[in-house]
Amino acid sequence: MMQELTAIARKIMELFRYFRIRRGEYLSVKLIRSKQYLWKDIEEEAFNHAVDELIRLGYIERIDNPAGWKLLDAGDDSLKQLSLDF
Numbered sequence: 001m002m003q004e005l006t007a008i009a010r011k012i013m014e015l016f017r018y019f020r021i022r023r024g025e026y027l028s029v030k031l032i033r034s035k036q037y038l039w040k041d042i043e044e045e046a047f048n049h050a051v052d053e054l055i056r057l058g059y060i061e062r063i064d065n066p067a068g069w070k071l072l073d074a075g076d077d078s079l080k081q082l083s084l085d086f
Contacts, residue, residue, distance in 0.1 A: 005078075008042060008050035013059065016071050016079055023076035027060075028068035 005013065015035065021027050032039075039047065051069070054060045059075030062068075071079075 006050055006053060008046055009053045010082065011038060012047075012050055012054060013075065013079060013082060016060075016075065017082065021071050023071055023073055026063055026066070026068045026070045028066045030066070031068070 012032075015021075015032060015038075016027055018035075019027060019031055051060070051062075054069075054075065055062065057074065058072055059078060060069040060071055063070050
């Protein structure tokens with residue numbers, strides 16, 4: 001059963017789908033910044049909380065080089081259940 005995500009966490013997961021990130025691949029901070037308009041109304045603290053939520057759920061993990069997040073099995077499975085909103 002898929003965990004219900006906050007709106008911001010869902011938006012982050014939708015970016016993995018938008019950029020066609022697959023299990024084991026990563027979404028870089030650079031790619032996220034390329035969609036800056038999506039985040040204009042979201043405070044950094046709220047964004048970080050959503051990232052922490054996704055990490056806690058085992059959907060993604062933080063990577064340092066390049067800076068970003070790796071999509072894990074649970075995250076890939078959840079993407080198959082999400083509809084793309086943009």
